[in-house]
Amino acid sequence: MSDLERLAKFYKEILGFEELESLKFGEFRVIWLRLSPVFALHLIERNPETKLLEGPWSSTAAIANPKNLPRGHHICFAVLNYDSFIQTLNSPFHGVKGKH
Numbered sequence: 899m900s901d902l903e904r905l906a907k908f909y910k911e912i913l914g915f916e917e918l919e920s921l922k923f924g925e926f927r928v929i930w931l932r933l934s935p936v937f938a939l940h941l942i943e944r945n946p947e948t949k950l951l952e953g954p955w956s957s958t959a960a961i962a963n964p965k966n967l968p969r970g971h972h973i974c975f976a977v978l979n980y981d982s983f984i985q986t987l988n989s990p991f992h993g994v995k996g997k998h
């Protein structure tokens with residue numbers, strides 16, 4: 899079982915996601931998962947040639963350049979109301995200890 903498959907299994911079995919699709923794009927796979935009709939997640943198989951930490955700011959270029967972001971870890975949210983989303987993220991969550 900690959901790291902990608904183990905990660906998808908965690909999201910499905912522990913967090914309740916449903917797998918929508920698993921496709922191969924040339925050399926790598928992507929798995930699409932859904933938690934609800936409005937919340938989806940895609941998992942992208944990491945490029946084994948890439949050394950973490952990754953990011954447009956981790957190169958030696960003088961400016962941030964998205965071309966320097968190899969296929970690796972990232973997170974993306976699409977929301978209808980940005981301010982409401984940020985407010986929700988900053989709100990205390992029952993049962994979660996730590997700084998909110």
